[in-house]
Amino acid sequence: MTISGQSSSALKDDQTPLSEQSSTQTEQDAGVADVTINRNLNEVLPIRNVFASAVAIIRKHALQTSISVMSLVVGVYLWHLATAYKVDLYINFQNVPPPLKVWSAFWTHMGQADFYIHMAVSMQRILTAYLTAAVLGIVIGVLMGRSRIARSVVYPYIEILRPIPAVAWIPLAILMWPTEEGSIVFITLLGALFPIILNTLHGVEQTPEVLVRAAKSLGASRLQIFRHVILPAALPSISAGLAIGMGVSWFSLLAGEIISGQYGIGYFTWDAYSLINFPDIVVGMLVIGCLGTLSTYAVRLAMKPFLAWQKRSR
Amino acid sequence: MNTQVVNLKEHINPRDGHPKSPGSGHIVIEDVEITFGAGAERNHAVTRTSLDIKPGEFVCILGPSGCGKSTLLNSIAGYVSPTHGNVSVDDRKVVGPGPDRGMVFQQYSLFPWKTIRDNIAFGPKVAGRSTVECGSIANTFLEMVGLTKFANKYPAELSGGMQQRVGIARALANYPSVLLMDEPFGALDAQTRLVMQENLLNIWADFGITVVFVTHDVDEAIFLADRVLIMSASPGSVIADLEVPLPRPRDPAMAISEDFLELKKLCLERIRAESTRAFEQQNS
Structure with missing residues (x-):
């Protein structure tokens, strides 16, 4: 009954240490x-x-x-x-704040509750916008990948809306959304949405047809094929889209927070800009950079368990 | 511990508890024609073919690449619907793929994100069996193909031959009445292929299942089959239906027996005549 004729090298390698x-x-x-x-x-x-x-x-x-x-x-x-040395070689450093000044500005802000509120408010907006974009993006991307009609309906919108920068949305967002918060989240969401949709679509299209056929012949329903074949096959690409989307949502957030009257790290930066407080501008920029990097890393880390099979495949 | 041993014994024969209804796996192909495209692009993949494959029979479809042998197999699997005619298995018309017909592909058809065990348990799982049942079926078939040790590995960690054994185990885990194989050993090296052929014959003998096996390898077809169907290209049709007179169980040594060589010569002549004709047709 047992078949043990196969004598490939992989079999032999594993036999000695693990036999017991x-x-x-x-x-x-x-x-x-x-x-x-x-x-x-x-x-x-x-x-x-x-x-x-x-x-x-x-x-x-x-x-x-x-x-x-x-x-x-x-x-x-x-x-x-x-x-x-106030270097002035075409690029002018005369008015650029030195790193030590930026650091001391940062250190002062670290001692103030407001600074944390700025960061917390921004992170909350990012979280709301990003999670909504992730769900919407994956659903739309999958629908487009599996249905030609859905694809034809949605594709022109994506192509036209995608190149529009976040800043350009500000006036319309203010008109459309009842609250300031809503329009900020909307602008942030738009930034993350397109990379997630396009990467999901790409991943779904890349699903090897032979795997779908295999699942069909094993008796899987459409839903089961989606759950066990298409979604995992698209996951590497979806996860790349999620990481890119996180980065994009941070720089859309900055645009969105122009509207904000009070809080947010983007608002903090814009406020420093209008007060011509150069060290604070740089502090705001660097905080956005660091938070963006950390959150992108968090997305990658969160996706890792789902992609463990990929690592072992190499 | 005792119960486990009993369990193991109970499941050592995959047929136990799943008796195949006698005489199932009867494939009837009636006047089937399959065309792709339309107008000038119209391509006759299979032309007016009728076949009757008996329950438990091992049939090889032999032919050059592009002769439509895979298309014919796919019409039994339900991936392709005939433009004309009917395909039925056990008097039920084939309308789409289903778990009563197990399919083994050439390669890379295992789910790379599922472990070997989960790949094999996929059929029972989507059929709604309990986790315990799925596990026990998976264990049975892991043992059958000798890969129990590799249960928790991922497909890419296995050799090509092992992957194909998993492919066969996965298809059989649904206890189908028909096993359809599309050049399953085509990508393997010659030695592994020989071992796999013997493995397959053992499994077939245990299951008593109908096997339709597509190949372009004459030796493989004769060694495995009860019946070899030779297909010709453009238009794709069965031009010969040959009984293999070799006794069972088959032994690799039979490959140099007189009966084997005679049949091989016959097959090669037919294929050669057809290939020449197709070649001339293409060049004219």
Whole structure:
């Protein structure tokens, strides 16, 4: 009954170190009661592995990381020199705030509650706009990928609306939305929406037809094919769209917060601009940059468990 | 522990508890014609073909690439509907793909994001079986194809031969009455292919299932089949229907027996005549 004629190298490689463990697993797999035993085994090993792999990653990337840190240090130092010597070589540094001034402005703001409110308000707007854009974008992208009619209906809108910059939406957004908050979130949402739709569409179109056929012959319904085949096949592309969308939503937010009368890190930056407070402008810019980077990283991290199979496929 | 051992024994024979109704897997192809496109682009993939494949029979469809053999197979699978005529399995007209007809593709048809176990359990899962049932069916078939150790690996971590064994196990996990195979070993190296052919014959003997196997390899067709159908290109049609007189169980050593060689010679002559004709037709 058992087929063991195959003698490929992959089989041999695994036979020696795992033979003991796997033979016990074979017995366990036959029953139901073994589930806990297997789980325990699987849970203990990863914890040890996580430490080992974390150390390995740091070691492996130690060189790259230190180069990146050095690069930043050199960049800030050059900025310092350029402002200290008031360099004026076509690009003029005479009125550019030096890094130390920016740092002290940042430090002062860090001691003030308002600064945190600015950040919190912005992050809340980002979260609302981004999550809505993610849901809408994935749904629209999937519909477009699976239905020619949906595609023909939606595509012209995407093509026409996509190149319009967030700033250009401000007047209409104010007219259309009943609240200021609504129009800010709307502008932010638009920025994230298009990359998510287009990447989802791309991912759905890339689904290998043979997998859809296989699922059909195994008896899967349309919904099951969507859930088990199309969605996972599109996921790498969707996750790229989600990461890009997060970045775009931050720079749309800045445009949206021009409307805001009180809070938001974009508002903070615009306010500093109108008060000609140069160090604060740079503080606002850098905070947006850092929050944008962190949130994009968070998106990638959140998507990682769903893409674990990809890593093992390489 | 005791119950587990009993469980294992109970499931060691995949046929246990799933007795195939006797005489199922009867494929009837009536006057089938399949065309693609229209007007000047119109292409006759299969022309007026009638076949009767008996329950439990192992039939190989042999022919050069582009002769429409895959199209004919796809019409049994339900991916392609005939432009004319009828395909039925066990007196039920084929209207689309379904779990009663298992399909094994040439390659890369496993779900890369599912483990080997989840790939095999996919059919039972979408059929609404419980997690416990799915697990036990998966274990049975993992054992059958000798891949229990690889249950939690992903397809890309396995060799091509192993992946195809998973493909076969996945198709069989639905206990279909017919197994359709579209050049399943075409991408494998020669040694692996031989082992896979023997594996397949063992599985077929255990299941007593009807197999329709598409290939362009004459040796493979004769070694496996009860019956070899030779197809010709443009227009695609069955030009020969040959019984394979070799006894079962088949042994690789039979490949040098007189019966084998005689049949091989006959097949090659037919294919050669057809290829020459098709070649001249294309060049004229």
